[in-house]
Amino acid sequence: xxxxxxxxxxxxxxxxxxxxxxxxxxxxxxxxxxxxxxxxxxxxxxxxxxxxxxxxxxxxxxxxxxxxxxxxxxxxxxxxxxxxxxxxxxxxxxxxxxxxxxxxxxxxxxxxxxxxxxxxxxxxxxxxxxxxxxxxxxxxxxxxxxxxxxxxxxxxxxxxxxxxxxxxxxxxxxxxxxxxxxxxxxxxxxxxxxxxxxxxxxxxxxxxxxxxxxxxxxxxxxxxxxxxxxxxxxxxxxxxxxxxxxxxxxxxxxxxxxxxxxxxxxxxxxxxxxxxxxxxxxxxxxxxxxxxxxxxxxxxxxxxxxxxxxxxxxxxxxxxxxxxxxxxxxxxxxxxxxxxxxxxxxxxxxxxxxxxxxxxxxxxxxxxxxxxxxxxxxx
Numbered sequence: 001x002x003x004x005x006x007x008x009x010x011x012x013x014x015x016x017x018x019x020x021x022x023x024x025x026x027x028x029x030x031x032x033x034x035x036x037x038x039x040x041x042x043x044x045x046x047x048x049x050x051x052x053x054x055x056x057x058x059x060x061x062x063x064x065x066x067x068x069x070x071x072x073x074x075x076x077x078x079x080x081x082x083x084x085x086x087x088x089x090x091x092x093x094x095x096x097x098x099x100x101x102x103x104x105x106x107x108x109x110x111x112x113x114x115x116x117x118x119x120x121x122x123x124x125x126x127x128x129x130x131x132x133x134x135x136x137x138x139x140x141x142x143x144x145x146x147x148x149x150x151x152x153x154x155x156x157x158x159x160x161x162x163x164x165x166x167x168x169x170x171x172x173x174x175x176x177x178x179x180x181x182x183x184x185x186x187x188x189x190x191x192x193x194x195x196x197x198x199x200x201x202x203x204x205x206x207x208x209x210x211x212x213x214x215x216x217x218x219x220x221x222x223x224x225x226x227x228x229x230x231x232x233x234x235x236x237x238x239x240x241x242x243x244x245x246x247x248x249x250x251x252x253x254x255x256x257x258x259x260x261x262x263x264x265x266x267x268x269x270x271x272x273x274x275x276x277x278x279x280x281x282x283x284x285x286x287x288x289x290x291x292x293x294x295x296x297x298x299x300x301x302x303x304x305x306x307x308x309x310x311x312x313x314x315x316x317x318x319x320x321x322x323x324x325x326x327x328x329x330x331x332x333x334x335x336x337x338x339x340x341x342x343x344x345x346x347x348x349x350x351x352x353x354x355x356x357x358x359x360x361x362x363x364x365x366x367x368x369x370x371x372x373x374x375x376x377x378x379x
Contacts, residue, residue: 001061003062003177003246004246006061007062007244007245010058010061010062011061011068022239023050023051023054023055023236023239025051025232025233025236026045026049026232028045028232029044029045030043030044030045031043045229045232046227046229047224049232051235051236051239052070052229052230052232054235055068055070055235055238055239056069058239059191059193059197059209062176063171063176063180063189063209064176064183065182065189065210066211066213066216067209067211067213067216069207069208069209069216070193070206070207070229070230070235071207071223071228071229072204072205072206072229072231073192073204073228074172074190074194074195074206077191077206077207077208078104078190079104080208080222080223080226080228081137081188081190081208082105082109082137083222083226084137084166084219084222085109085136085137087112087113087114088134089135089136090114090116090117090132090134090135090136091114091117091135091139092127092130092131092137092138092139093117093119094140094151095118095119095121095347096145096146096147096149096352096353098170099339099341099342100339101141101170102118102340102343103342107342115134118347121140121151121156122149122151122282124155125155128159128163131159136165137165137166137167137168138156138159138160138167139168139170140153140167140168140169140170141169141170141172141173142173143174143286143296145173145359146296146335146339146340146359147273147353148273148274148275148280148296148297148298150275150280150281150282150285151285152285152289153179153181154185154289157185157186158185160185160187166187167186167188168186169190170192171191172190172192172195172196173294173296174290174294175191175196175249175294176189177196177246177292178249178292179289182209184289187215188208188210189207189210190207190208191206191209193205193206193238194324195325196245196252196325197241197245198237198241199241199245199326200241200327200328201327201328201329202237203234203237203241205230205235205238206230248328248364249292252295252362253292253293254367255295255364255365255367255370256295256296256297256362257276257293258371259297259374260272260297262374262375263299266378267302268378269300270300270302270303271299271300272297272298273298273299273352274293274296274297275294276293295361295362295363296359296360296362297362298335298357298360299357299358300354300356300358304354304356305355306336309355309357313332313334316374317373317376317377318330318365319331319370319373319377321334323339327361328363330361330363331360331361331363332358332360332361333359333361334358334359335357335359336348336355339359
């Protein structure tokens with residue numbers, strides 16, 4: 001199947017009970033057994049649920065993986081990856097990453113004796129400088145949150161394979177519609193399915209997708225043992241969201257381009273970060289590993305004034321000031337005080353998350369209305 005068909009049919013078949021075309025919501029905690037161990041594939045809903053299982057097969061299909069896992073949140077999915085590690089192991093991570101991931105790494109897992117190196121990865125060769133015998137994982141976001149930096153997945157995968165290190169990619173911003181990291185040599189793909197995969201701002205969920213059976217079994221064990229699974233209602237909503245991922249992403253990309261180009265010409269705007277600009281760092285790499293440039297746009301104002309940035313986001317009408325991203329509605333955020341507030345100011349500013357930075361999740365509304373809203377808010 002090609003991608004657009006996979007979003008609707010990939011890994012799916014009519015439900016076994018009554019041939020329901022759409023997987024039902026199996027809202028149950030347990031399943032009847034005819035004899036101890038005699039069940040129809042499901043015994044207890046933490047270990048497995050038919051609705052969640054259908055979603056996990058869909059996850060695997062759209063990422064060209066063989067095994068998918070659904071979690072209660074994106075951070076729960078990342079947490080499962082880190083539980084593959086042990087005391088004394090080291091992780092190399094991009095230094096421009098979601099604040100919640102940074103908080104999990106530094107405030108939780110550093111306390112368990114895992115060491116993290118946060119580095120710029122725009123030049124993949126820089127990664128090798130930090131690899132040693134204790135390195136077990138390379139953590140990549142691309143495009144990154146919120147600076148939209150692009151990391152060369154193929155080059156990074158080559159380095160990881162040479163040193164027998166796991167490579168995980170957070171593919172939340174790009175989605176499998178634009179980028180399929182497993183095909184580029186990655187071991188684990190992670191999504192905050194809360195965002196584009198769900199697509200309607202009505203669920204919280206995480207996803208992991210892999211190709212290697214042994215790695216999948218290790219992660220399934222962690223999923224069951226730790227219990228951070230999503231409920232069947234959320235699994236149903238995510239399945240529904242995935243069915244329109246391709247048409248939503250097409251509009252997200254179109255509107256993202258229109259918004260980025262408008263902001264780039266605005267006299268009050270200093271910098272616009274969007275991978276589709278030829279001037280964007282590693283634009284050529286983005287063009288080679290992505291089929292489009294997405295609907296995420298970040299920008300700063302001239303003078304880098306905190307109050308001015310706050311005034312802009314407060315005066316938006318079509319864009320909603322809110323955490324999160326990837327829904328059908330356009331959202332605006334102020335990373336320094338919202339999504340990245342957990343990162344110390346000095347560290348934030350090193351990677352470009354300055355006081356005036358505004359991050360836009362460009363939705364699927366009419367592009368003229370979105371541009372007009374920015375025009376009136378910026379002035």
